[in-house]
Amino acid sequence: MAKKIERLQMNVSRKFILSDDTQFVIKEAYKAARTNLTFALATYDPKIAVVTSCAPAEGKSTNCLNLAITMAEMGESVLLIDADMRKPVQHSLLRLDNSMGLSSILGGIVGDVSKVIAKGVRQNLDVLTAGPVPPNPAELLASSRMEKLLNIIGEHYDYIFIDTPPVTVVADAFVLNEKTSGIVFVIKEGSTTHPEIEEALERTRMANGKILGFIKTNCNHKGKSGYGSYKYKYKYKYKEY
Numbered sequence: 001m002a003k004k005i006e007r008l009q010m011n012v013s014r015k016f017i018l019s020d021d022t023q024f025v026i027k028e029a030y031k032a033a034r035t036n037l038t039f040a041l042a043t044y045d046p047k048i049a050v051v052t053s054c055a056p057a058e059g060k061s062t063n064c065l066n067l068a069i070t071m072a073e074m075g076e077s078v079l080l081i082d083a084d085m086r087k088p089v090q091h092s093l094l095r096l097d098n099s100m101g102l103s104s105i106l107g108g109i110v111g112d113v114s115k116v117i118a119k120g121v122r123q124n125l126d127v128l129t130a131g132p133v134p135p136n137p138a139e140l141l142a143s144s145r146m147e148k149l150l151n152i153i154g155e156h157y158d159y160i161f162i163d164t165p166p167v168t169v170v171a172d173a174f175v176l177n178e179k180t181s182g183i184v185f186v187i188k189e190g191s192t193t194h195p196e197i198e199e200a201l202e203r204t205r206m207a208n209g210k211i212l213g214f215i216k217t218n219c220n221h222k223g224k225s226g227y228g229s230y231k232y233k234y235k236y237k238y239k240e241y
């Protein structure tokens with residue numbers, strides 16, 4: 001099992017992470033998402049966005065990281081937390097040490113949070129990796145230690161982005177509802193189905209979750225205005241209910 005998880009982590013691709021080489025249209029789409037998210041979170045303090053999706057492999061981790069990068073580029077101090085303690089990838093995406101992380105703090109193994117947070121991964125961006133895979137991720141996320149952690153770090157960052165597992169598989173994202181501002185749903189074109197979205201929204205309502213918006217990935221789109229063609233388009237829509 002551990003080997004399988006390790007293999008899955010090794011396969012994670014870094015090519016979708018925002019960088020200087022990312023196409024203009026993709027960077028612009030993330031900036032648009034950033035603007036909408038800024039409005040959606042305007043009334044929250046601290047501003048904590050949980051990023052999730054309906055099903056596995058829809059781009060949660062990649063988009064969570066890219067949103068954090070885009071927000072940090074605006075000069076905001078940002079913390080990215082890998083709270084997918086079942087299948088963590090942020091440390092692989094960013095080539096960070098994961099011998100200690102969120103699970104170490106929530107499990108009471110480490111007391112000083114600042115010792116575990118990777119600082120300055122990019123300008124204005126710190127990262128708390130998931131740590132060793134624990135046997136009880138949902139319980140840890142629901143614990144009072146998680147609440148205390150968010151209260152403490154919430155005072156030090158303008159924005160916190162939390163990567164989580166898919167909501168139709170496990171309820172980890174929802175146990176954070178009370179402790180966070182809301183949820184950003186990633187939807188993968190050609191993969192996420194309407195019934196899956198409906199089920200995820202229904203589960204969100206039942207768990208008293210608040211949806212901050214949606215990001216649609218994997219869109220085929222012919223570029224206009226001389227930017228050539230590009231494969232992935234990111235959309236962000238603000239929706240409140």
Ligand SMILES: Nc1ncnc2c1ncn2[C@@H]1O[C@H](COP(=O)(O)OP(=O)(O)OP(=O)(O)O)[C@@H](O)[C@H]1O
Pocket residue numbers: 011012013014016053055056057058059060061062063084087089164165166217218232
């Ligand atoms: N915009 C994109 N277009 C195509 N493939 C992508 C895109 N973003 C990410 N991927 C690829 O899709 C796969 C899943 O991405 P990612 O790990 O971000 O998804 P996830 O929803 O977090 O998955 P999991 O449910 O396993 O946590 C990875 O191989 C990643 O490289």
Ligand SMILES: [Mg+2]
Pocket residue numbers: 060061062084087089163164
């Ligand atoms: Mg993931």
